[in-house]
Amino acid sequence: MFYLKTCDFAQMVCDFALDLLKKSMYFCIRMMDKEGKILIIDDNEDVLFALNTALSPFVGKIKVSIHPEKIAHYMETYRPDLILLDMNFRKDVVSGKGGFFWLKQILDTDPEAVVILMTAYADTEKAVQAIKAGAIDFISKPWEKSKLLATISSALKLKSSRRQIEKLEMQVQSLSNVDYPEIIGKSESMLEVFDLIDKLSNTEANVLILGENGTGKDLIARAVFHRSPRAQAVFSTIDLGTIPETLFESELFGYEKGAFTDAKTSKAGRMEVASGGTLFLDEIGNLSLPMQAKLLTAIEKKQISRVGSTQALPIDVRFICATNTDIHEAVHASSFRQDLLYRINTIEIHIPPLRERDDDVILLAEYFINKLAHKYKKNITGLSQDAKMKIRTYSFPGNVRELQNIIERAVVFSSGKLLKSDSIFFPAPVRKKERENLNLLDLEREAIDKAIKRCNGNMNAAADLLGISRYTLYRKIKKE
Numbered sequence: 397m398f399y400l401k402t403c404d405f406a407q408m409v410c411d412f413a414l415d416l417l418k419k420s421m422y423f424c425i426r427m428m429d430k431e432g433k434i435l436i437i438d439d440n441e442d443v444l445f446a447l448n449t450a451l452s453p454f455v456g457k458i459k460v461s462i463h464p465e466k467i468a469h470y471m472e473t474y475r476p477d478l479i480l481l482d483m484n485f486r487k488d489v490v491s492g493k494g495g496f497f498w499l500k501q502i503l504d505t506d507p508e509a510v511v512i513l514m515t516a517y518a519d520t521e522k523a524v525q526a527i528k529a530g531a532i533d534f535i536s537k538p539w540e541k542s543k544l545l546a547t548i549s550s551a552l553k554l555k556s557s558r559r560q561i562e563k564l565e566m567q568v569q570s571l572s573n574v575d576y577p578e579i580i581g582k583s584e585s586m587l588e589v590f591d592l593i594d595k596l597s598n599t600e601a602n603v604l605i606l607g608e609n610g611t612g613k614d615l616i617a618r619a620v621f622h623r624s625p626r627a628q629a630v631f632s633t634i635d636l637g638t639i640p641e642t643l644f645e646s647e648l649f650g651y652e653k654g655a656f657t658d659a660k661t662s663k664a665g666r667m668e669v670a671s672g673g674t675l676f677l678d679e680i681g682n683l684s685l686p687m688q689a690k691l692l693t694a695i696e697k698k699q700i701s702r703v704g705s706t707q708a709l710p711i712d713v714r715f716i717c718a719t720n721t722d723i724h725e726a727v728h729a730s731s732f733r734q735d736l737l738y739r740i741n742t743i744e745i746h747i748p749p750l751r752e753r754d755d756d757v758i759l760l761a762e763y764f765i766n767k768l769a770h771k772y773k774k775n776i777t778g779l780s781q782d783a784k785m786k787i788r789t790y791s792f793p794g795n796v797r798e799l800q801n802i803i804e805r806a807v808v809f810s811s812g813k814l815l816k817s818d819s820i821f822f823p824a825p826v827r828k829k830e831r832e833n834l835n836l837l838d839l840e841r842e843a844i845d846k847a848i849k850r851c852n853g854n855m856n857a858a859a860d861l862l863g864i865s866r867y868t869l870y871r872k873i874k875k876e
Contacts, residue, residue, distance in 0.1 A: 432552040433457045435476035477555040483515040503530045510555045583755040585748040597623040605718040607747030610797030613718040629673030637679030655704025671711045681719030692736045750792040764803040782817035
């Protein structure tokens with residue numbers, strides 16, 4: 397009776413252990429990376445066949461080879477996530493190139509490579525030696541399937557983690573460059589811009605920002621980002637106007653190691669880094685038509701491929717674009733693709749030039765005085781009345797950026813508490829090289845148009861500005 401109970405207990409323990417083993421194998425199988433790519437190097441074709449059969453159901457791709465001298469080629473063309481490398485090749489006796497030699501070659505090529513060594517002569521000393529040499533683990537032959545799957549699963553997860561860390565490091569770098577924008581303005585035109593930004597706070601629609609140079613398109617882009625549902629994600633920027641066409645793909649889509657001469661390591665592109673967040677494409681109007689086509693394809697398919705790779709990477713990016721060109725005129729002139737414009741301008745924001753923001757000029761000037769006086773340790777509190785008058789009469793072709801530069805120069809050279817008129821210098825106008833239009837009728841028409849616009853349609857004020865009577869102004873308009 398006691399014997400039977402003992403046997404029953406032993407059977408129960410065996411069943412429990414078997415069940416635990418099955419659950420362990422099932423857990424390993426579930427945790428395997430179905431997209432992972434493995435390269436197996438062993439001069440025993442039976443081993444290669446057995447490993448290929450055992451691992452094929454659980455990973456994305458497997459490549460096997462009996463030629464270790466081709467490892468560098470496979471790493472460049474196949475780009476494995478994991479390499480299983482035998483420690484002892486029959487050629488070792490002649491060449492002296494064992495598993496540790498090839499392991500060094502692998503790690504010299506890619507220090508981040510994930511390698512597992514295999515051998516039929518396992519012992520603790522060799523295992524320790526393998527880890528010290530750079531392998532992440534050690535597999536004995538013949539192997540236990542559960543242990544094999546667990547080891548492979550851990551290795552693939554390690555590779556995935558390293559890639560995530562690389563991507564996160566680039567995202568952290570992008571996030572560290574984000575400053576909260578300080579947008580100054582109380583004019584009606586700027587209040588309309590602020591209202592539109594607020595309305596965009598609950599949407600992830602693509603935005604196109606239009607405005608002249610120096611109007612602060614980058615600040616508006618950051619304001620849109622900071623009020624968006626993606627405000628806690630990455631904000632990456634790229635000035636398309638400064639990128640040569642030859643570097644466009646590598647900057648935007650990234651590249652793999654060896655894709656070109658200077659590609660010493662793989663690098664994620666701006667779109668990959670910004671995935672999950674926002675990408676600001678400044679000066680998009682400067683893109684050539686071939687570059688526009690590549691950008692359009694990436695936006696439409698929501699995926700990219702690094703230069704030197706055929707693997708498609710999914711992306712989830714919100715695009716904010718900006719340009720100082722007349723983008724709609726560019727479409728009409730066939731220099732900008734209409735289908736790309738449709739993709740990037742779900743919402744358009746027009747930034748008014750400073751000359752159309754009379755209420756903001758002095759406000760901005762005083763803001764820059766306070767900021768720059770602190771920077772240069774000057775006791776300057778504001779502008780004199782003559783200085784205000786002088787600033788109001790200037791058209792600021794360089795917009796807010798030009799105003800900041802003018803105020804900075806004045807602060808540097810001023811010693812009083814107020815910036816006076818004689819401290820403010822405007823740059824000399826750039827003379828046009830082309831032949832000027834001297835037709836009196838054209839000049840008169842242009843002067844009338846400018847006066848009416850500057851006076852916001854007030855005909856009395858426009859006539860005063862032109863130095864003519866209101867009746868004469870109406871007569872000249874009618875004559876046109």
